[in-house]
Amino acid sequence: xxxxxxxxxxxxxxxxxxxxxxxxxxxxxxxxxxxxxxxxxxxxxxxxxxxxxxxxxxxxxxxxxxxxxxxxxxxxxxxxxxxxxxxxxxxxxxxxxxxxxxxxxxxxxxxxxxxxxxxxxxxxxxxxxxxxxxxxxxxxxxxxxxxxxxxxxxxxxxxxxxxxxxxxxxxxxxxxxxxxxxxxxxxxxxxxxxxxxxxxxxxxxxxxxxxxxxxxxxxxxxxxxxxxxxxxxxxxxxxxxxxxxxxxxxxxxxxxxxxxxxxxxxxxxxxxxxxxxxxxxxx
Amino acid sequence: xxxxxxxxxxxxxxxxxxxxxxxxxxxxxxxxxxxxxxxxxxxxxxxxxxxxxxxxxxxxxxxxxxxxxxxxxxxxxxxxxxxxxxxxxxxxxxxxxxxxxxxxxxxxxxxxxxxxxxxxxxxxxxxxxxxxxxxxxxxxxxxxxxxxxxxxxxxxxxxxxxxxxxxxxxxxxxxxxxxxxxxxxxxxxxxxxxxxxxxxxxxxxxxxxxxxxxxxxxxxxxxxxxxxxxxxxxxxxxxxxxxxxxxxxxxxxxxxxxxxxxxxxxxx
Amino acid sequence: xxxxxxxxxxxxxxxxxxxxxxxxxxxxxxxxxxxxxxxxxxxxxxxxxxxxxxxxxxxxxxxxxxxxxxxxxxxxxxxxxxxxxxxxxxxxxxxxxxxxxxxxxxxxxxxxxxxxxxxxxxxxxxxxxxxxxxxxxxxxxxxxxxxxxxxxxxxxxxxxxxxxxxxxxxxxxxxxxxxxxxxxxxxxxxxxxxxxxxxxxxxxxxxxxxxxxxxxxxxxxxxxxxxxxxxxxxxxxxxxxxxxxxxxxxxxxxxxxxxxxxxxxxxxxxxxxxxxxxxxxxxxxxxxxxxxxxxxxxxxxxxxxxxxxxxxxxxxxxxxxxxxxxxxxxxxxxxxxxxxxxxxxxxxx
Numbered sequence: 066x067x068x069x070x071x072x073x074x075x076x077x078x079x080x081x082x083x084x085x086x087x088x089x090x091x092x093x094x095x096x097x098x099x100x101x102x103x104x105x106x107x108x109x110x111x112x113x114x115x116x117x118x119x120x121x122x123x124x125x126x127x128x129x130x131x132x133x134x135x136x137x138x139x140x141x142x143x144x145x146x147x148x149x150x151x152x153x154x155x156x157x158x159x160x161x162x163x164x165x166x167x168x169x170x171x172x173x174x175x176x177x178x179x180x181x182x183x184x185x186x187x188x189x190x191x192x193x194x195x196x197x198x199x200x201x202x203x204x205x206x207x208x209x210x211x212x213x214x215x216x217x218x219x220x221x222x223x224x225x226x227x228x229x230x231x232x233x234x235x236x237x238x239x240x241x242x243x244x245x246x247x248x249x250x251x252x253x254x255x256x257x258x259x260x261x262x263x264x265x266x267x268x269x270x271x272x273x274x275x276x277x278x279x280x281x282x283x284x285x286x287x288x289x290x291x292x293x294x295x296x297x298x299x300x301x302x303x304x305x306x307x308x309x310x311x312x313x314x315x316x317x318x319x320x321x322x323x324x325x326x327x328x329x330x331x332x333x334x335x336x337x338x339x340x341x342x343x344x345x346x347x348x
Numbered sequence: 349x350x351x352x353x354x355x356x357x358x359x360x361x362x363x364x365x366x367x368x369x370x371x372x373x374x375x376x377x378x379x380x381x382x383x384x385x386x387x388x389x390x391x392x393x394x395x396x397x398x399x400x401x402x403x404x405x406x407x408x409x410x411x412x413x414x415x416x417x418x419x420x421x422x423x424x425x426x427x428x429x430x431x432x433x434x435x436x437x438x439x440x441x442x443x444x445x446x447x448x449x450x451x452x453x454x455x456x457x458x459x460x461x462x463x464x465x466x467x468x469x470x471x472x473x474x475x476x477x478x479x480x481x482x483x484x485x486x487x488x489x490x491x492x493x494x495x496x497x498x499x500x501x502x503x504x505x506x507x508x509x510x511x512x513x514x515x516x517x518x519x520x521x522x523x524x525x526x527x528x529x530x531x532x533x534x535x536x537x538x539x540x541x542x543x544x545x546x547x548x549x550x551x552x553x554x555x556x557x558x559x560x561x562x563x564x565x566x567x568x569x570x571x572x573x574x575x576x577x578x579x580x581x582x583x584x585x586x587x588x589x590x591x592x593x594x595x596x597x598x599x600x601x602x603x604x605x606x607x608x609x610x611x612x613x614x615x616x
Numbered sequence: 617x618x619x620x621x622x623x624x625x626x627x628x629x630x631x632x633x634x635x636x637x638x639x640x641x642x643x644x645x646x647x648x649x650x651x652x653x654x655x656x657x658x659x660x661x662x663x664x665x666x667x668x669x670x671x672x673x674x675x676x677x678x679x680x681x682x683x684x685x686x687x688x689x690x691x692x693x694x695x696x697x698x699x700x701x702x703x704x705x706x707x708x709x710x711x712x713x714x715x716x717x718x719x720x721x722x723x724x725x726x727x728x729x730x731x732x733x734x735x736x737x738x739x740x741x742x743x744x745x746x747x748x749x750x751x752x753x754x755x756x757x758x759x760x761x762x763x764x765x766x767x768x769x770x771x772x773x774x775x776x777x778x779x780x781x782x783x784x785x786x787x788x789x790x791x792x793x794x795x796x797x798x799x800x801x802x803x804x805x806x807x808x809x810x811x812x813x814x815x816x817x818x819x820x821x822x823x824x825x826x827x828x829x830x831x832x833x834x835x836x837x838x839x840x841x842x843x844x845x846x847x848x849x850x851x852x853x854x855x856x857x858x859x860x861x862x863x864x865x866x867x868x869x870x871x872x873x874x875x876x877x878x879x880x881x882x883x884x885x886x887x888x889x890x891x892x893x894x895x896x897x898x899x900x901x902x903x904x905x906x907x908x909x910x911x912x913x914x915x916x917x918x919x920x921x922x923x924x925x926x927x928x929x930x931x932x933x934x935x936x937x938x939x940x941x942x943x944x945x946x947x948x949x950x951x952x953x954x955x956x957x958x959x960x961x962x963x964x965x
Contacts, residue, residue: 070434072430072431072433073431073434073438073446076434077446079486079487080450080487083468083484083487084452084453086468087461090464091460102706102947104710121959121962121964121965122958124964143364146357146360146361150357150358150361151361157603160599161599165365165368167544168592169369169371169588170548171543171547171548172372172375172588173548173584175569175572177371177375179576180372183374183378186836186838188388188837188838190374206777208838209824220368223368224541228496228537228541229495229499231533233500233503236530236533252354263503264503266499266502266503267499269499270495270498273451273495274495277454281457281458288829291822291823291825292783292824292961294961294963295958298457301457301459301460302457305685306684307681308954309706309950310951314460318457318460321455322452322456388836467690470689470691476691476693554686555686555689557675558693559646559650559675559694562675566675569676569678570677571653571654572653573827573828574653575831575832
């Protein structure tokens with residue numbers, strides 16, 4: 066079986082050419098300088114990194130992290146029961162469940178997000194419905210608020226959470242649950258001590274996918290939030306486009322990638338140690 | 349062997365499906381709306397469906413998007429799965445760096461991926477077009493497949509495979525009859541995410557595209573300024589209908605073959 | 617589980633079959649145009665294709681910055697692009713444009729004098745204006761009953777939560793600079809700071825920053841008053857009869873989208889032929905009538921419809937045009953603008 070390590074070679078070659086080399090270019094740019102027109106000057110400099118340590122950019126990064134964590138937690142709470150339901154259905158229902166969750170997301174993201182605008186605006190469907198029902202007398206301002214942004218994010222990334230958790234639950238050893246229930250464990254207890262630990266790989270994967278994707282998704286803040294707040298990825302994009310400061314944009318990306326990796330590693334570690342003991346007892 | 353599920357679970361799932369589909373229903377509804385700006389309901393029409401098929405720009409963009417999504421999903425699923433399986437057999441250090449590499453495309457901002465790839469293609473003297481879009485999409489899609497399949501493999505353990513080998517199965521037999529069936533849901537989920545990501549990608553595609561390789565998202569982003577035409581709603585409606593029909597047909601065909609040879613489902 | 621794999625295979629095969637049934641190309645001379653969406657009358661493009669037996673590839677970008685980043689990184693293979701005024705200046709500076717051969721564009725003589733020899737491209741060496749407009753104030757007469765004459769009217773507390781601003785740092789900070797009586801392209805940091813402080817006071821009134829769909833927000837009466845380009849205002853007024861448009865007394869920012877040819881174009885002559893064709897009076901009238909922007913062709917007016925000629929938002933008065941100012945390249949001060957803009961939008965310091 067040692068031979069199968071060779072299967073990594075094509076993948077490694079692919080990634081070296083199309084991922085490592087471009088990333089090295091970016092890292093290179095982050096150490097360069099720019100002239101007043103935004104052209105790159107090929108001298109080594111740490112200027113671009115120095116700009117980041119400014120309460121403005123640190124603050125924006127903090128806002129981004131808070132929003133992403135909130136999105137991830139809500140996605141997890143909403144998606145886990147759904148994934149559980151699908152994974153515990155018969156095979157045909159499983160297929161339909163997965164299809165039902167995924168197909169809407171084949172519709173272009175912008176179209177989906179603008180559909181939310183139609184629903185949430187002051188003369189929109191939700192307001193008209195609530196007013197006709199007599200629940201409210203004045204239309205609510207739901208669009209262009211932080212709540213709308215959060216809703217849009219959660220909506221966008223639900224499949225990223227459902228699919229990995231589904232994969233984990235589908236794989237679970239159900240005999241353990243039966244054994245637990247034979248031994249008189251309450252459903253809640255067996256969920257907490259058996260189901261959750263056994264599906265943590267799915268939770269971890271889903272959480273990482275949702276967290277990371279949210280940090281990068283600023284179009285939602287622009288459309289549903291009225292562009293009234295900034296996310297770090299927004300700033301990165303502006304540096305490459307409007308502000309024409311490529312070194313700063315590249316430096317921001319490098320910092321962003323490194324901190325994301327640290328956060329992912331910490332989260333992974335926390336998830337592993339939390340359930341280590343339980344998992345040991347499994348075999 | 350179905351465990352009992354609480355009715356609350358069913359209710360929650362139903363509400364979630366409604367949550368997911370409410371905006372979709374509006375997209376469908378407005379594909380029949382007799383107004384270019386789709387602000388409010390102005391009466392029923394099928395005009396957008398007629399003009400959709402006359403709109404060469406949309407049809408070309410759709411074709412490009414589907415070609416890119418199908419090819420990149422197939423390739424990414426193959427490479428990502430291969431990597432996820434192979435990485436279990438290598439040293440810890442190699443495994444860690446592989447994990448890092450595979451998380452990279454998910455973590456880096458789209459614009460960095462798009463711009464840096466464009467710079468690379470220029471350096472290599474490659475003309476940008478559909479091929480370069482496919483290469484870029486394979487690169488980021490592969491990661492999603494790898495991550496999902498890896499998490500499935502992590503939950504699987506190695507006992508079954510070791511048992512098969514102890515009983516004299518060849519590496520291929522072990523893979524084909526033990527590993528693969530176990531990780532198939534992971535592969536499918538990974539492929540679904542990859543397909544979705546490819547179909548929806550704007551930023552990366554924007555930079556690595558060339559003349560006449562406009563994908564649907566690039567086309568739609570360009571349209572925003574003048575107001576997205578309800579033709580796009582019509583197109584989305586058709587896409588959903590086709591997807592659902594295909595799944596229905598496939599299910600039907602699979603069920604017909606059921607009961608004959610239950611185990612002979614894979615083509616090899 | 618194997619079932620699902622087969623299902624996916626089936627789905628993919630079906631798609632591949634559908635795909636393989638389409639697609640076959642011809643070997644005609646091709647003009648690759650890279651521009652804003654729906655920026656030409658499709659019939660006019662088709663006429664050009666037929667007349668010269670060529671094929672036009674028309675791809676879209678969504679904003680000037682995307683265009684610059686892509687062309688700068690070497691992307692494209694395009695023969696004709698349509699950058700806005702300040703972007704033409706930037707692209708000339710970065711050596712990305714090819715000089716035009718005016719011998720191939722005799723119809724250049726038809727262009728209105730106001731758009732000839734613009735400050736961003738003196739002598740029209742690299743660009744020719746395609747359409748222009750002015751940023752002013754659009755407002756809904758149903759909700760805004762006071763007369764609107766000044767940029768300062770946006771700060772009226774009555775419109776709290778209903779003000780729309782373009783999502784563009786130069787436009788918005790430029791507007792606030794104008795309100796204070798300064799140039800929209802000021803490079804004086806204290807002036808910029810004062811302008812931004814004013815904007816911070818306006819912020820609680822702002823419903824949203826939006827460039828692309830600000831029209832919809834006005835038509836659907838989500839916003840009552842806001843900064844808007846004249847061409848967009850004309851479009852909005854056709855959809856909602858209550859919308860009015862005014863160029864404030866302090867003056868507005870004038871802008872133009874232009875024809876330009878990237879340096880690495882392989883078809884420069886064809887691109888010039890196209891520009892010349894588009895500037896033919898009859899073609900011009902047909903084109904602008906369809907897209908609804910102001911026609912800069914002096915000889916085309918007689919071919920336009922009555923309604924088009926009477927549209928006050930398309931054809932701005934000379935008085936309004938006199939008050940306008942181009943956005944100029946501010947060099948490194950752009951970093952100051954960007955930082956203040958980030959502060960403004962993130963609500964942090």
